Amino acid sequence: MSFLLALFPIALILVLMVGLRWGAARAGAAGYLVALLIAAYYFGAGIDLLAYAHAKALLLSLDVLLIIWAAFLLYRIADEAGAIRTIGQALPHLTNDIGMQALIIGWVFASFLQGVGGFGVPVAVIAPLLVGLGFAPLAAVVIPSIGHGWAVTFGSLGSSFQALIAATGLPANVLGLPAAVILGIAGLITGWMVAHAAQSWIAVKRLFWPVVVIGVVMGIILLLVVVSGLWNIASFVASIGGLLVCYPLAKRFRGEDKDNGKLDLARLLIALSGYILLVVLILGVQLVPGIKSFLNQVVVQVQFPEVSTAFGFTTPAGTGRNISIFGHSGMVLLYACILSYLVYRRAGLYQPGSMRRILAGTVQRVLASSVSIVSMLTMAVVMEHAGMTDALARGLADHVGPFFPFISPWIGALGAFMTGSTTNSNVVFGALQMRTSELLGFSVAIILAAQTAGASVASVMAPAKVVVGASTAGMAGREGDVMRKLIGYIVIMVLSISILAMIGVWLV
Numbered sequence: 001m002s003f004l005l006a007l008f009p010i011a012l013i014l015v016l017m018v019g020l021r022w023g024a025a026r027a028g029a030a031g032y033l034v035a036l037l038i039a040a041y042y043f044g045a046g047i048d049l050l051a052y053a054h055a056k057a058l059l060l061s062l063d064v065l066l067i068i069w070a071a072f073l074l075y076r077i078a079d080e081a082g083a084i085r086t087i088g089q090a091l092p093h094l095t096n097d098i099g100m101q102a103l104i105i106g107w108v109f110a111s112f113l114q115g116v117g118g119f120g121v122p123v124a125v126i127a128p129l130l131v132g133l134g135f136a137p138l139a140a141v142v143i144p145s146i147g148h149g150w151a152v153t154f155g156s157l158g159s160s161f162q163a164l165i166a167a168t169g170l171p172a173n174v175l176g177l178p179a180a181v182i183l184g185i186a187g188l189i190t191g192w193m194v195a196h197a198a199q200s201w202i203a204v205k206r207l208f209w210p211v212v213v214i215g216v217v218m219g220i221i222l223l224l225v226v227v228s229g230l231w232n233i234a235s236f237v238a239s240i241g242g243l244l245v246c247y248p249l250a251k252r253f254r255g256e257d258k259d260n261g262k263l264d265l266a267r268l269l270i271a272l273s274g275y276i277l278l279v280v281l282i283l284g285v286q287l288v289p290g291i292k293s294f295l296n297q298v299v300v301q302v303q304f305p306e307v308s309t310a311f312g313f314t315t316p317a318g319t320g321r322n323i324s325i326f327g328h329s330g331m332v333l334l335y336a337c338i339l340s341y342l343v344y345r346r347a348g349l350y351q352p353g354s355m356r357r358i359l360a361g362t363v364q365r366v367l368a369s370s371v372s373i374v375s376m377l378t379m380a381v382v383m384e385h386a387g388m389t390d391a392l393a394r395g396l397a398d399h400v401g402p403f404f405p406f407i408s409p410w411i412g413a414l415g416a417f418m419t420g421s422t423t424n425s426n427v428v429f430g431a432l433q434m435r436t437s438e439l440l441g442f443s444v445a446i447i448l449a450a451q452t453a454g455a456s457v458a459s460v461m462a463p464a465k466v467v468v469g470a471s472t473a474g475m476a477g478r479e480g481d482v483m484r485k486l487i488g489y490i491v492i493m494v495l496s497i498s499i500l501a502m503i504g505v506w507l508v
Helices: 002-019 024-041 047-080 083-093 098-116 123-132 136-153 156-168 172-206 210-225 229-253 265-287 287-293 331-345 354-386 390-417 424-440 445-461 463-472 479-507
Strands: none
Touching: 002 024, 002 083, 002 098, 002 354, 002 390, 002 424, 024 047, 024 390, 047 083, 047 098, 047 156, 047 265, 047 331, 047 354, 047 424, 083 123, 083 265, 083 479, 098 123, 098 136, 098 156, 098 172, 098 229, 098 287, 123 136, 123 463, 136 172, 136 445, 136 463, 136 479, 156 172, 156 229, 156 331, 156 354, 156 424, 156 445, 172 210, 172 229, 172 445, 172 479, 210 229, 229 265, 265 287, 265 331, 287 424, 287 463, 354 390, 354 424, 390 424, 390 445, 390 479, 445 479, 463 479
């Protein structure tokens, strides 16, 4: 009974979103309220315990939302200036080979957009671009959908990975390495899938080695950046490396000669300036001790006492999530936003009313996701403090046992598909995956890497994202065709991650 009741809030969210087509915000609020009632009336969570859990969840939510808000604000600043369009229009100058165009634009550039934006941006931007290059509308939606999935965890400037840290309480240096290894390998597999989606097995055979070169370069860069502690720009930097490698490869695979017009290098450099500033700022804050210590002088730190349920489940005393007021990753992104806006404005790239459109577009896009993250994160913290997560973990341990590493990515994938967000999946299932792996004696870091990797690649097939992508490529009303085309690729990706997770726990 304890297992079933603990499972009910999560199952309710999934049923509401899939069966009744509720949005993540409404479904998350419903799941939170049900979890609160079950925690209080069945698991013996008292008022003090629930109050502390809510306070802790508020800090965790702020920690994640600061990054999400600032990341999308930076994207809107660049997009309003036409920077994203300029970068996208420059890429076809590299090659006229259809397969290489799919790799460069639908894989590497899609990963770049995920690194700095997320929120369905890669497909929304790239699908019409591919249609303009002559791709069929269905392929134009499917290619970037597949192409950016591997970059989601460390994309959106690390917001999904930050959510995993917040939900589990584990540091980035513990979680980062296995996640980067699994996602790096997934990125390589993604390249072959993009080639297949573009021109079937013909492109896979012809472009086998270009995919290997690009995938290995991006995977190694991702790993090195994550291990260095700069995980919030890992997907972004990895995709930049991929784009640089694409240049000499594209010269070899140029395809038929076509007139793509003249490339304006000065305009392209201005378009990239906002992201160059971002890299400089983050590197400065992370690597220069004086800057880092100066910004981290003011820190919000709350000490929480030990709390117990009426049935003896205890959460030990400790501090909540520490938030540096001026040195938080979200604040560094905000500094980059301000400087980027000034550069683009100085270059004359804004029309009257640009600031209003930027802010309005940002609020409109992140508001619903922010509400869902707060409600689901609060639900997860309440469940953890009430012993509900422990009850779920014990039930899974009893029934799944040694096969849990294989199943773990599918749990993450299910959460991302249903909620439309890797962040939400990590919030809802992160603590559960951690506790189950502890009970079964598996490596927590590898299991959580499987969770977030499975969620990343499956999030691209979430109905909300498919609708956005289909609408921009003239596929409105044919979302079912897109999902049928995607499902085979996604199943293979998640299955690959399951195998990698099994290998990982055997080796550790």
